[in-house]
Amino acid sequence: MKKCPDQITWQSILDGEESGIEYFQHLEHCSQCQKMYLEIQESIDLAMALSTDITMPKDFPQRMIAKTKPFPAGLLAGALFILLTISVIMLDTGIFSWWITVGVTAYCGLLIDILLEVIKAVQRINPTWWLMLAAVMAVMEIFLLIKLQTIEE
Ligand SMILES: [Zn+2]
Numbered sequence: 667m668k669k670c671p672d673q674i675t676w677q678s679i680l681d682g683e684e685s686g687i688e689y690f691q692h693l694e695h696c697s698q699c700q701k702m703y704l705e706i707q708e709s710i711d712l713a714m715a716l717s718t719d720i721t722m723p724k725d726f727p728q729r730m731i732a733k734t735k736p737f738p739a740g741l742l743a744g745a746l747f748i749l750l751t752i753s754v755i756m757l758d759t760g761i762f763s764w765w766i767t768v769g770v771t772a773y774c775g776l777l778i779d780i781l782l783e784v785i786k787a788v789q790r791i792n793p794t795w796w797l798m799l800a801a802v803m804a805v806m807e808i809f810l811l812i813k814l815q816t817i818e819e
Pocket residue numbers: 669670671692696697698699700
């Protein structure tokens with residue numbers, strides 16, 4: 667054997683997957699391969715020492731799941747929200763009164779403005795349009811009633 671066998675080959679020999687007298691003849695006079703062989707042998711011995719006959723009970727995952735309680739994420743989120751709100755109020759009471767005076771007033775003002783604009787728009791529409799709209803609705807209702815009657819029959 668001219669070339670040194672690689673680590674995988676030595677591993678295969680130690681595992682009993684590969685055999686051959688030429689490997690051991692090489693091992694007798696090659697210090698580099700002797701070192702590698704001993705290192706692999708030591709790791710195999712260590713792995714064997716760590717192995718155990720104890721096995722996990724078959725129902726172990728089911729028992730662990732049964733012991734685990736569901737996490738109340740919604741409750742925690744709610745508690746955090748309340749805590750944050752309280753801390754904001756405690757830190758700066760001014761922001762709370764500002765929100766009431768400016769925020770609520772602005773929203774009420776916006777709603778009143780929208781309502782007034784709707785009333786103005788309704789008043790601007792020509793009464794003829796209202797009559798036409800009512801006529802269209804009446805025609806649609808008649809059409810639907812005829813359709814429903816056809817389905818019932
Ligand atoms: Zn060698």
